Amino acid sequence: MNIETKGLHEGWKPSRGEPRQLPIYQSTTFKYDTSDEMGALFDLEASGYFYTRLQNPTNDCVAAKICEMEGGVAAMLTSSGQAANFYAIFNICESGDHFIASSAIYGGTYNLFGVTMKKMGIECTFVDQTLPEEELAKYFKPNTKAVFGETITNPTVTIIDFEKFARLAHSHGVPFIVDNTFATPANCRPFEWGADIVTHSTTKYMDGHAVGVDGCIVDSGNFDWMAHAEKFPGLTTPDDSYHGITYAKKFGKGAYITKATVQLMRDLGSIQSPQNAFYLNLGLETLSLRMEKHCSNALAVAKYLNSHDKVAWVHYASLEGDEYYDLAQKYLPNGTCGVLAFGVKGDRATANRFMDSLKLASIVTHVADSKSCLLHPASHTHRQLTEEQLIEAGISPDLIRLSVGLENIDDIIADLEQALAQA
């Protein structure tokens, strides 16, 4: 099946007389006939549902759909994109370990990696993702356990060079983890370019309607944990909390997601509610269709802004002449996403006047849903970063992040036109 068809038909596959649409299993728990049956589930000797913190049929169908859309072998849903990125790293890093992340990643992830995980004894080095391979190689240490980046960075909308980062990670015996939130599998499938694990804030385009905060993790099954057993003891040595099960031996290609589910989700509990998974599934049904429209609208807006004399600069990788155009053509030839960044000529007050004058596009924290919206990262999402960190993340003080929605393009441009006139 192609991606559009997978979005509609993977996951829930009803048999005769069953509901056509995915049912919401709004139940915390599941019934068994004998005590032994339930015991086998707790020992991971048998598979089956017992408690929604670990697994739920609605969630599993949606995870399976995303897994198919990304071309992975296993997936799990989480309560947010933050939880997905935390679990993705924490599943293979413990106190004393180190990992490498692009400095251009989403502000929330930057805080998680640089501040909160540091308190847990896990050190992250943020790197300029545009550096040449031999420069980046210098950041690896004996205790480095992963490399992390975003397909399309939020909010600077630059494109990661997958092949460069995959080569770097693999030549150092560690997995390459990619947050594919902005591209979605409709526009890019990182596993096809060497990524090992993909994460998502499904809160964005996958849901697509701004109704639920949630996330997911997908494993390609390609990283050979046993080949680097000494680096990943959590996967390659017995887990005492499950009577000595060794995940990589018992679950093979499913080891990473199984461990994240039965150990991290069991203990930390950042589950997605089945109700949210249901909404997410509705979003996935039309994901490809919506991404096409987001991309064509955003390209038209980028062209319009680029030729406007009140606009200082525009970043949109699908726009010819953009610094990241070639990478976008290579990795995301069908389109990048609906988000673009630009600066209005003048000072901060000019930018504020422009933003406050918009009538259709609204000022919201959210991004990547059906309605056009925007924000000013330096004043909003990245408020906690110092001036220095902002520059390191590539965010100029005048950067406005515009998320182009699914409205008629003439209406979107008319709104920008009148607001720019007032700025």
Ligand SMILES: *Cc1c(COP(=O)(O)O)cnc(C)c1O
């Ligand atoms: C929003 C976002 C996150 C965080 O996701 P939440 O669902 O808000 O927790 C992580 N990564 C990227 C790229 C994002 O855009």
